[in-house]
Amino acid sequence: NVSAIDEFKEDFYHKDLYELTAKAGLCVVIPCSFTNADDFTPKHIIWYKCERPKNCSGAPIIFHSNNKNSQPGFEGRVSRLEPDVSQKNCSIIINDLKESDSGFYQLRVTGQVNGKKNGFTFNQTVTVSVKGLKQKPTVMIPTLTEGQQATLTCTAPGLCSGSVPQITWTWRGAGGTESYITGNSTAFKTESLTDVTQRHVSTLTFNPSAEHHNTNVTCKIHFTGEMTTEKTSGLKVNITGVTTVRDSEALNLTCNVHSFPPSLIIWSKLGSNEKLHTDPGSANLVITNVTAGDAGQYVCTAKYMNKRLKDKVNVTVICEYTALDRIYFYCCPLAIMVTAFIFNVLKELLMTFQTPSSLHLTCWSRGSSSSTMLSFLIVYCESFRPQYICEHYQNKDLYMLDMQNQFISCIIFI
CATH class of the missing domain: 2.60.40.10 (Immunoglobulins)
Incomplete structure (x- = not known):
């Protein structure tokens, strides 16, 4: 029935679908759809791989929706995106690509017109070019802290539903020698996104140590057909030892x-x-x-x-001073005379301070009806011999630091 055949139209006639580029080890989807006359009932779709465009005479079948024999190299690698031919969707996905899969692909639709077998082979072909794999896996590394369990994640490139790739982890130390990270556990999972797309993920769980700091970890993906890709990432471990x-x-x-x-x-x-x-x-x-x-x-x-x-x-x-340790300080009234006092601490005192910040201590004179307030500035801390300089003065009298009701705290922090 010529009228029915003439009304076939395939969506992949658009120029952007004439040529498709894919990567070895991954997959390619050939999008395709058709329309037909009302009196034609489509039954099966057939795809051929041709050596030259528009010359597919005798070309081998790579896919037949009636499960008829296809070329051995394509068995199990080609699937329909829509199994119901009546939906007029002739799209296919080819998994586990090889560079030898490059070529020209042609579609044929078979069916019936008024109960009689009929079909049509489209003249237009789709060019598929398979190149070497350059895509690298995606590696996610969280913040690593010494002694705290961490999990690294490696995701294979592509979302193909073909053969499951093998994913391995290796560690390279400062000497340049590759080895497996000891005391680790790995897990692999495949996430089905659609009927024909999947995500392949591997995780590596281990306890980071100082040994892993500034080293490299490599995630390597092994695809069918000896296709491999890998990504190396540096490890930075936060060291939390007692300092x-x-x-x-x-x-x-x-x-x-x-x-x-x-x-x-x-x-x-x-x-x-x-x-x-x-x-x-x-x-x-x-x-x-x-x-x-x-x-x-x-x-x-x-x-x-x-x-x-x-x-x-x-x-x-940290400098510590306990009861009855002696504290030496210097008071400089009018910046003229320097007198050293030795005072027994009557209360436990932890001496710490932060440089270059200053800590001001409050002191007052004894024997006076009204307390005279002074401020002492810490200069530096020696073990068991902190030194103070009197920063303010009121008169020529000498002043002592009263520690009875004081608890002074500061820290040497460097």
């Missing part, structure tokens, strides 16, 4: 770098050119009797081949 010590206690700082040959580890203090400790592979800096002067920023430098890696840690020293 606050009390005066006279011991400070122990450890810096480790895993490499071969071993890296040279150097401990130094910011503002000083002195190398406090040097060792290959791992270096422990120990200060047995900490004083306020030991507070500051310490830098660990790792030298490996021609590379240099640095990390730092801030150390806080």
